[in-house]
Amino acid sequence: xxxxxxxxxxxxxxxxxxxxxxxxxxxxxxxxxxxxxxxxxxxxxxxxxxxxxxxxxxxxxxxxxxxxxxxxxxxxxxxxxxxxxxxxxxxxxxxxxxxxxxxxxxxxxxxxxxxxxxxxxxxxxxxxxxxxxxxxxxxxxxxxxxxxxxxxxxxxxxxxxxxxxxxxxxxxxxxxxxxxxxxxxxxxxxxxxxxxxxxxxxxxxxxxxxxxxxxxxxxxxxxxxxxxxxxxxxxxxxxxxxxxxxxxxxxxxxxxxxxxxxxxxxxxxxxxxxxxxxxxxxxxxxxxxxxxxxxxxxxxxxxxxxxxxxxxxxxxxxxxxxxxxxxxxxxxxxxxxxxxxxxxxxxxxxxxxxxxxxxxxxxxxxxxxxxxxxxxxxxxxxxxxxxxxxxxxxxxxxxxxxxxx
Ligand SMILES: Nc1nc2c(c(=O)[nH]1)N[C@H]1C(S)=C(S)[C@@H](COP(=O)(O)OP(=O)(O)OC[C@H]3O[C@@H](n4cnc5c(N)ncnc54)[C@H](O)[C@@H]3O)O[C@H]1N2
Ligand code: MOO
Numbered sequence: 001x002x003x004x005x006x007x008x009x010x011x012x013x014x015x016x017x018x019x020x021x022x023x024x025x026x027x028x029x030x031x032x033x034x035x036x037x038x039x040x041x042x043x044x045x046x047x048x049x050x051x052x053x054x055x056x057x058x059x060x061x062x063x064x065x066x067x068x069x070x071x072x073x074x075x076x077x078x079x080x081x082x083x084x085x086x087x088x089x090x091x092x093x094x095x096x097x098x099x100x101x102x103x104x105x106x107x108x109x110x111x112x113x114x115x116x117x118x119x120x121x122x123x124x125x126x127x128x129x130x131x132x133x134x135x136x137x138x139x140x141x142x143x144x145x146x147x148x149x150x151x152x153x154x155x156x157x158x159x160x161x162x163x164x165x166x167x168x169x170x171x172x173x174x175x176x177x178x179x180x181x182x183x184x185x186x187x188x189x190x191x192x193x194x195x196x197x198x199x200x201x202x203x204x205x206x207x208x209x210x211x212x213x214x215x216x217x218x219x220x221x222x223x224x225x226x227x228x229x230x231x232x233x234x235x236x237x238x239x240x241x242x243x244x245x246x247x248x249x250x251x252x253x254x255x256x257x258x259x260x261x262x263x264x265x266x267x268x269x270x271x272x273x274x275x276x277x278x279x280x281x282x283x284x285x286x287x288x289x290x291x292x293x294x295x296x297x298x299x300x301x302x303x304x305x306x307x308x309x310x311x312x313x314x315x316x317x318x319x320x321x322x323x324x325x326x327x328x329x330x331x332x333x334x335x336x337x338x339x340x341x342x343x344x345x346x347x348x349x350x351x352x353x354x355x356x357x358x359x360x361x362x363x364x365x366x367x368x369x370x371x372x373x374x375x376x377x378x379x380x381x382x383x384x385x386x387x388x389x390x391x392x393x394x395x396x397x398x399x400x401x402x403x404x405x
Pocket of ligand 2: 277278279280281282297299301302368369
């Protein structure tokens with residue numbers, strides 16, 4: 001691993017995390033109505049042709065192309081509303097047909113009603129017609145026996161519609177990823193309670209719960225721990241036994257009250273500590289009782305950034321999601337970085353439009369204790385290690401929604 005003043009680079013840290021990630025294999029059945037956002041746990045083979053029969057693409061008349069004669073009135077021998085079986089077409093005649101109605105046996109063409117003149121004893125056909133026009137062929141969407149969707153596909157609204165079009169009401173999905181959340185700190189008080197001197201409200205808990213919900217995780221345990229070594233050890237072990245991943249906030253720096261890292265070091269294994277990332281440097285990663293533990297720093301903006309940059313790729317990998325992270329947009333900076341850092345910096349930023357051109361603006365206060373910067377922002381600008389930035393320089397920008405993908 002490349003280390004810079006004992007800091008592990010973000011790329012090396014991500015490679016290490018992904019090497020430790022164990023994709024979920026267990027599946028569970030869910031009704032289509034509850035399957036949005038889940039990951040398909042089985043390959044789906046098309047059980048029947050979609051559409052199941054040739055049907056009309058327009059409202060009009062079904063007929064045999066060779067019977068079209070602009071000089072002759074054609075009798076209308078039948079009417080086929082959508083949802084009804086089509087009787088065979090009487091020779092030399094036309095059948096009234098509607099969009100989606102099955103084309104009757106014996107017809108090979110549908111003429112739009114706008115090109116038909118209705119007369120007392122039938123119809124007269126004008127305009128230019130083509131053999132086979134306006135018919136949606138049996139199986140043109142999906143053919144029986146072919147692969148409709150593969151295991152690992154994220155189920156979006158259109159995939160749910162496709163499954164429904166195959167008559168499937170329930171699918172196997174990868175089971176939800178179970179995460180335990182432990183926030184640490186004697187100073188923390190839950191919102192709604194009065195605040196005594198020295199205390200602050202526990203904001204990380206809510207940021208993390210929101211992020212995990214957006215990442216389709218099941219939060220199986222959520223506790224706040226006091227800065228106490230033995231209790232921290234017990235709580236971490238209980239969380240490790242209950243979850244696929246434990247995420248903590250706080251207690252990973254160098255102070256003597258930073259117990260999360262110390263517990264990992266003594267009771268589990270600490271395979272990563274201190275990253276070349278700003279904010280978020282003291283991030284710790286390790287394992288306890290066979291469960292990965294991700295120790296995020298306590299500073300509120302560091303929690304958001306490290307979750308998006310480091311935790312999300314790990315979680316997505318474990319969830320069996322196969323789509324790679326979207327590449328950054330390359331945009332001109334509307335800010336400057338005068339002092340190069342040995343850490344890769346993620347700046348709370350906004351993509352803004354000036355005279356029709358996009359540029360990236362930065363929140364003026366990038367302190368990792370300032371969460372309002374993240375509420376102002378719609379994404380993160382990434383500044384590589386050892387880099388200075390002048391206004392107009394091209395930089396990498398990731399929207400928050402792309403980082404959650
Ligand atoms: N001597 C050093 N001190 C610090 C270093 C260092 O390298 N040497 N690194 C700094 C950096 S960078 C960060 S980030 C923090 C991370 O420290 P911890 O992860 O141990 O976090 P805490 O000390 O517990 O808390 C830091 C900060 O965040 C507040 N906090 C914690 N939890 C919550 C919560 N749930 N909701 C809201 N706010 C929270 C806490 O009160 C502190 O202000 O260490 C630096 N120090
Ligand atoms: O890494 Mo810390 O989050 O810079 O404040």
